Amino acid sequence: LALEADLRNAFVRGEIEPFYQPIVNLKTGAVAGFEALVRWRHPQRGLVPPDDFLTLADEMGLMNELGLLMMTQAARQLAEWLHRHPSAGKLFCSVNLSVGEIERDHLVEDVARIIQETGLPRGALKLEVTEGDIMRDTAHAAEVLAKLREAGASLALDDFGTGFSSLSYLARLPFDTLKIDRYFVLTMNKDEGSAKIVKSVVNLGRDLSLEVVAEGVENAELAGLLLDASCHYGQGFGYAPALPAQEAEVYLNESL
Numbered sequence: 138l139a140l141e142a143d144l145r146n147a148f149v150r151g152e153i154e155p156f157y158q159p160i161v162n163l164k165t166g167a168v169a170g171f172e173a174l175v176r177w178r179h180p181q182r183g184l185v186p187p188d189d190f191l192t193l194a195d196e197m198g199l200m201n202e203l204g205l206l207m208m209t210q211a212a213r214q215l216a217e218w219l220h221r222h223p224s225a226g227k228l229f230c231s232v233n234l235s236v237g238e239i240e241r242d243h244l245v246e247d248v249a250r251i252i253q254e255t256g257l258p259r260g261a262l263k264l265e266v267t268e269g270d271i272m273r274d275t276a277h278a279a280e281v282l283a284k285l286r287e288a289g290a291s292l293a294l295d296d297f298g299t300g301f302s303s304l305s306y307l308a309r310l311p312f313d314t315l316k317i318d319r320y321f322v323l324t325m326n327k328d329e330g331s332a333k334i335v336k337s338v339v340n341l342g343r344d345l346s347l348e349v350v351a352e353g354v355e356n357a358e359l360a361g362l363l364l365d366a367s368c369h370y371g372q373g374f375g376y377a378p379a380l381p382a383q384e385a386e387v388y389l390n391e392s393l
């Protein structure tokens with residue numbers, strides 16, 4: 138396949154890069170952090186979204202390389218932003234860990250090195266995992282997550298509510314952040330059940346001293362409902378989609 142040959146070269150040619158979606162304090166509108174989301178700037182096809190190449194990257198055994206690139210670039214970018222925008226406070230940037238990365242050798246050493254080299258404060262580099270990804274080998278995942286946190290990363294449980302045994306993981310694993318899956322958020326203005334689930338998840342997160350992020354905040358009405366539910370942070374197209382680094386910095390600056 139043409140795309141396969143292109144993807145192999147894309148890393149070497151620097152065509153793979155993170156975009157940054159703002160995660161906003163629902164009360165103040167200030168940017169609290171970003172989620173780094175991978176993009177491929179293909180010379181002919183233009184911007185290729187992850188859904189069009191992550192499966193291929195996985196089949197080609199490129200996910201570890203992709204994850205390392207994302208963590209390295211996001212950490213460097215965040216260090217720059219922290220330097221240029223001291224009023225941004227405890228700004229963080231999260232990167233998605235794929236399932237194979239949790240199980241790979243040297244992940245913890247790589248994360249520790251990246252944090253050390255960039256001089257990021259503890260917790261500023263956040264790693265997102267989904268329930269499904271830690272379910273494959275929970276004992277091992279628990280060990281890796283604890284070591285990542287020791288190495289100075291913070292941890293988010295992504296897509297909360299879509300997997301199984303969520304509650305036992307939440308209590309046992311050292312998460313800092315809970316991300317409510319966008320399905321519940323998107324339907325909370327139409328479906329009383331969704332609204333109640335969001336409210337209970339926010340309360341659960343608060344009781345467990347977790348920061349709660351609602352995904353899929355597509356408009357002001359949803360932001361208002363989330364604020365009423367005492368949710369801390371929102372992420373979604375109502376604020377901004379994932380943006381190229383320069384545009385993300387403009388958004389950050391204007392939000393402060």
Ligand code: G
Pocket residue numbers: 173174175186187188191204207232233234235379
């Ligand atoms: O950014 P977008 O909404 O198009 O992302 C689509 C999917 O790709 C999301 O579910 C997201 O979790 C996944 N994704 C985006 N960037 C990364 C990345 O850097 N690493 C991994 N493992 N998944 C990513």
Ligand code: G
Pocket residue numbers: 158174233295296319352353354355372373374375378379
């Ligand atoms: O949880 P996950 O890593 O899959 O989330 C990232 C994905 O969610 C990205 O593909 C991003 O484009 C998408 N996304 C971000 N904000 C919104 C939103 O407000 N609405 C919808 N439908 N998708 C969103």
Ligand code: NA
Pocket residue numbers: 172233265295
């Ligand atoms: Na994510």
Ligand code: MN
Pocket residue numbers: 295296316318352
């Ligand atoms: Mn998610």
